[in-house]
Amino acid sequence: MTDAPFQFFVVEVLRTERVTPAMIRVVLGGPTVSRMASAGRDQRVKLLFPQAGQSEPVMPDTTRADWYDAYREMDPAVRAIMRTYTVRELRHGPDEDELVIDFALHGGDGGDGGTPAGPATRWVRAAAPGDRIGVLAPVHEENAGYDFRPPEDTDWVLLTADDSALPAVAAILETLPPGMPARVWVEVHDRADRQELATKADAEITWLVPNPATTVTTAEAVRTAELPAGTPYAWIAGESATVRTVRRHLVGERGLDRRRVKFSGYWRSGTSEDHLLNTGEPA
Missing domain, CATH: 2.40.30.10 (Translation factors)
Structure with missing residues (x-):
């Protein structure tokens, strides 16, 4: 090998x-x-x-x-x-x-x-x-082991993740060029789980934390957000159902070119990775 x-x-x-x-x-x-x-x-x-x-x-x-x-x-x-x-x-x-x-x-x-x-x-x-x-x-x-590949004509970047994809978001933000507009949503379980994310990009980072009175899901947050003008590139990762919902909104309702929306289910609620491994099912 x-x-x-x-x-x-x-x-x-x-x-x-x-x-x-x-x-x-x-x-x-x-x-x-x-x-x-x-x-x-x-x-x-x-x-x-x-x-x-x-x-x-x-x-x-x-x-x-x-x-x-x-x-x-x-x-x-x-x-x-x-x-x-x-x-x-x-x-x-x-x-x-x-x-x-x-x-x-x-x-x-x-x-x-x-x-x-x-x-x-x-x-x-x-x-x-x-x-x-x-x-x-x-x-x-x-x-072939990475997916974040924004085309050269990308004007701004959209990222969504939960804690499972937070390390990837942190690494992506570190690689963005200075001044690149980025809109980022990250779901974590507790306010104490937020991190300082280093970047030279013009990044607007929103942390979504469960709260019985005011909980907003990633899909809801993106749906109600005012997004920048120009040509975007979106990277969506985390729990599979959430990823699919956000992708459908961006492509179906926002009209983003599906080729510019990269999505990845890191895990599936209620299903272990061993089950997915043994059955060959995608996350």
Whole structure:
């Protein structure tokens, strides 16, 4: 797989940081991180977590072109737990190369009758320096693992996301040219989960926080917004039903060219990623 655009790596936790109550940043390192590449923006990678009791993930024969088929043939109780995440930052430096991933935390321990945490959230809550995971990452900056590709004639950008897509929004905002108008809506669970988002763009960022009296959904916020004039490019990500609703509004009611609206369901309410993986259904 030396010529493959994506390759497998085993990395280890260097350090962790609590960014907000609902997000943990994990900095990963190792000698192979220097070979990774990223386009910035919404660059996706696959993370492979060890099962409970394993010191590192059990992965398929990663030299095989059909590694995914080999992975699915493995015992689900033994094989690594695979999830898709956005690269928050890839740092290449003279002293150390680092891959930064921000994890949105979902679920608890299930003891209160609430939704139990998934395997990625359980792993990151316990992550400590030296813990090892696998990564399927690109080795070329131009790759098929990112979607934010505004045409050159774009006058302004529209972004919508929830906490699952917040790391991608943060990375996208950092790449926008100075002065580029951007209208951004981000849903989070609590006011404490808002972040300072660095950008040189002319960004108007609206945080949507649940409130029994005044809750406004992303779709409602976009529907009632006054948008800039000119040629837009929209990037919509997060829960699948919300993404579809916003896209229908932008294309059907606002008249945006569907080719200039990129949408991605990061997750589906009521459905686990394991179910989607095993059935082959899209999010």
